[in-house]
Amino acid sequence: MSSTLDKLETGIKGFDGLTLGGLPRGRTTLVAGTPGSGKTIFAVQFLAEGARRGEPGVYVTFEERPDDIARNVSTLGWDISSWQEQGLWRVVDASFRGEDAGIVVGSFDLDALIGRIEHAIDQVGAVRVAIDSLGAVFSRLGQRHEDLRLQLGQVAERLRRLGVTTVITAERRDDSAGVIDRHQMEEFVADNVVILRHTLDDERRRRTVEVLKFRGSHHQEGQYPFVIVPDQGIRVVPLHTLDLTQPTSDARVTSGIAELDRMCGGGFFRDSVILLSGATGTGKTLVASHFVASEEEGRALYLSFEESREQLFRNAASWGFDFAAREAEGRLRVMSLYPEAMSLQNHALRIDEALEEFQPDRLVVDSLSALERGGSRRTFREFVIGLTSLVKHREVTSLFTNSTPTLGGGTSVTEAHISTLTDSIILLRYVEMYGAMRRAITVLKMRGSTHDRSIREFTVDDKGVHVGRVFTNLSGVLEGRPTATESAMVEQMESRFEPLAFGPDLGDGELPR
């Protein structure tokens, strides 16, 4: 096997990352999929992105008429006729023009087709070629698949010698494993195979792309979700396959709450993902707001899936944070979105774009659980993996909030999925004690650091959050059903004057209120 082949960047967003550089240069890649899976869009986009970069292309169409193609892709924002005028686009129209009936008598070769393609390549100095589609060739020239396979193999060979990078689309009957394309052309035509799939997953459309093989060169394995976006075409959702182990950096950032930093052993790690989980009203948004306002330097991006921007600003103001001023100074951006507004894949893309554009140091997603219903369990998990990889790749300290299903606690779907993916987990819980509702905070997990394992009381006043005394002699706090041990009452009185584990500035024996 040769060393890594030179690759041609396609320009299709996300695809070049997936293929580690693009398509193998000077070779043919078969793009196979069931009807409606996006093959033609892929082929046209391959040429369109080329044209945008000044790389001329030739489009050989066996199925659709050139006018129909031009019309269909104009909705994606591509103006083929202008590229044609600039000599960046040539069409070889091998579609059925309905003009004459024909039969096959005797043996033939595809020299005429090859000649026409070569001619077009010559005319514009093409770098890219797209042939759409293989299935249509068979239906046009029908008989004797063996012959046709050999002939098409010759076409591919010719294109190779011309040094152009080619995409050929092919139809699959269904997505069963083992059959790449209906006519089993792959060995004859292409060293490289990409599969596009289009399935229904829990009533939602799920499109994926997979690089099945690249002969002689490396690529990412597995199926990756993509979307087809108006004005852009195919966008592969970025899922960097980072190894989610220890944070790579020891650098810490503040949570905005000094006591919480101490509980975490010094603050959050800069490139970590923190899950903040609790029932509604326990103070997640407040903690998130502290985090947003934690530094004077740097920028924070707040993605709100539960409250409107106005609500958020109002609440923040009541806690003493001036978000409006921060926003005006460019230190804060708030995006308020309905979870149902788009698919999870599209949400992932939007978030990626916002991160790219705004370049924040800190990110809040409030809440992740609001997005749970946006897809099947698998899709949601994929989304969370993708999002986590995305932010770590960009080294953005990220706080994701999660609403637990019951007021007392309990495990939510989000928690079940992502507790292994996050670096830190902070829990907020209601605690019913002596006839009043109180709140508890605890750091359940802090990967890569020692941390305070106690459960502490969490209070809120007009200056924001305060973390105070440890809830001693109680069990079941996390489930929201604290049970005082026998002598707890007495010990409570006694322990009021005990110094606390983390220094005298934490709590000072005030009467519990």
Added chain:
Amino acid sequence: MAELILYVAGGSARAQRAESQVRAIIDAAGSNVRLEVVDVRADPARAEEAGILATPTLVRTDGPPSRRVIGDLADRDRVLAFLGFEGVRA
């Protein structure tokens, strides 16, 4: 007057076979057939215009409808019949 265009790829054996078959057809049909031979290698623009994919391709253009036969025309009678040269036996 019958109009035939034979599209071939250079001087390949297949092309030669097809050409000799066509000439035999013309002889049998008498002088009422005009034949043009186009080499798609030399003139790809013509091939593009006519939408030719495979070679050899024989097209009868004095329609309607125009008719085409793809291949080296091994079965002469079948070709004759399809192209509408009834009653002519080669």
